[in-house]
Amino acid sequence: MSDPGTTAWAGGTFGERGRCVLAPNPSTMTLDGTNTWVLREPGGSRSVVVDPGPTDEGHLDAVAEAADGKVAAVLLTHHHLDHSEAAKAFAERMGCGVRALDPAYRLGSEGLGDGDVVAVDGLEIHVVATPGHTADSLSFVLPADGALLTGDTVLGRGTTVVAHPDGRLGAYLDSLDRLHALVERQDAMSVWPGHGPVIDDALGALDFYIAHRRSRLEQVEAAVATLRGSASGPLDAELLPRQVVEVVYADVDPVLWGAAELSVRAQLAYLDAR
Ligand SMILES: [Zn+2]
Numbered sequence: 001m002s003d004p005g006t007t008a009w010a011g012g013t014f015g016e017r018g019r020c021v022l023a024p025n026p027s028t029m030t031l032d033g034t035n036t037w038v039l040r041e042p043g044g045s046r047s048v049v050v051d052p053g054p055t056d057e058g059h060l061d062a063v064a065e066a067a068d069g070k071v072a073a074v075l076l077t078h079h080h081l082d083h084s085e086a087a088k089a090f091a092e093r094m095g096c097g098v099r100a101l102d103p104a105y106r107l108g109s110e111g112l113g114d115g116d117v118v119a120v121d122g123l124e125i126h127v128v129a130t131p132g133h134t135a136d137s138l139s140f141v142l143p144a145d146g147a148l149l150t151g152d153t154v155l156g157r158g159t160t161v162v163a164h165p166d167g168r169l170g171a172y173l174d175s176l177d178r179l180h181a182l183v184e185r186q187d188a189m190s191v192w193p194g195h196g197p198v199i200d201d202a203l204g205a206l207d208f209y210i211a212h213r214r215s216r217l218e219q220v221e222a223a224v225a226t227l228r229g230s231a232s233g234p235l236d237a238e239l240l241p242r243q244v245v246e247v248v249y250a251d252v253d254p255v256l257w258g259a260a261e262l263s264v265r266a267q268l269a270y271l272d273a274r
Pocket of ligand 1: 078
C-alpha cells in the first residue's frame with residue numbers, strides 16, 4: 001500500500017489467452033479498480049472468468065461481451081467483496097457455477113483448491129493455494145501464457161494488506177516463497193494481478209514483496225523496542241498497533257493507516273508467535 005503510483009491502467013489483452021476488464025470501483029484499497037480476468041484458449045468457444053468483481057451492470061455486460069456470452073466457470077481468488085460480490089448472479093446469468101475455496105462463495109457442487117487443474121476447451125489453469133492476504137486466497141497459473149494470476153496476494157503496484165485476523169503473516173510469507181519458487185522454475189514469468197497493471201517481471205515483483213515484508217517486520221520490531229524503552233510500565237496491547245503504525249507508517253498517507261493497522265496487528269501476532 002505504499003507507492004500508490006500514477007501509471008495509467010485500463011486493462012486490455014495479455015498473452016494469447018487473457019483479457020482484463022477493469023471494474024469501475026477505484027479506491028485507495030482497490031487502486032484503479034478490480035481486474036476481472038476473462039481467459040480463453042485460442043480457438044476455444046468458452047471462457048473462464050476470474051473474479052467478476054462488484055455488482056455493476058455495465059461492468060458485467062462488458063465481461064459477458066469479452067467472453068462472447070459463453071462462460072464455462074467462474075473462479076474466485078478470494079472472498080473479498082470487490083472480487084466476489086457479483087459472482088453468483090453473473091454465473092447464474094451465464095449458466096455456470098462459481099468455484100472458490102470457501103464453500104460459502106460457491107455456486108454448484110464444484111469446489112476449488114490447491115493442485116486442481118481447471119480445463120476448458122484446451123485451456124489449462126493450475127490452482128495454487130496462497131493463504132495470507134486472506135485464509136482462502138488462491139493463485140492461478142496459466143502455463144501456456146506464462147502467467148500467474150495472484151488476486152490480492154501480489155498487486156500491480158504497491159504492496160498488499162494481510163487482513164488480520166483472517167489473513168496471517170506467517171502463511172503470507174510462505175505463500176510468497178511458494179510463488180517465488182514457482183516463478184524460478186519458470187512456470188510463470190508475468191503477474192496478472194487482482195488490482196493494478198500487469199507486471200512483466202514476476203521474479204522482481206516477488207523479490208520486492210519479500211524484501212518489503214522483511215524490512216517492515218524489522219521496523220515493527222524496532223518500533224516496539226523503542227516504545228517499550230520509553231514506556232513507564234507494560235505496553236497496552238490494544239493501543240500498541242496504532243502506536244506502531246504512527247512510527248513505521250509515518251511516510252504513508254494517514255487515510256491508509258486503518259489498513260496499515262491490520263497489517264501491524266498481523267505482524268505483531270507473527271512476532272509474538274515466533
Ligand atoms: Zn482482497
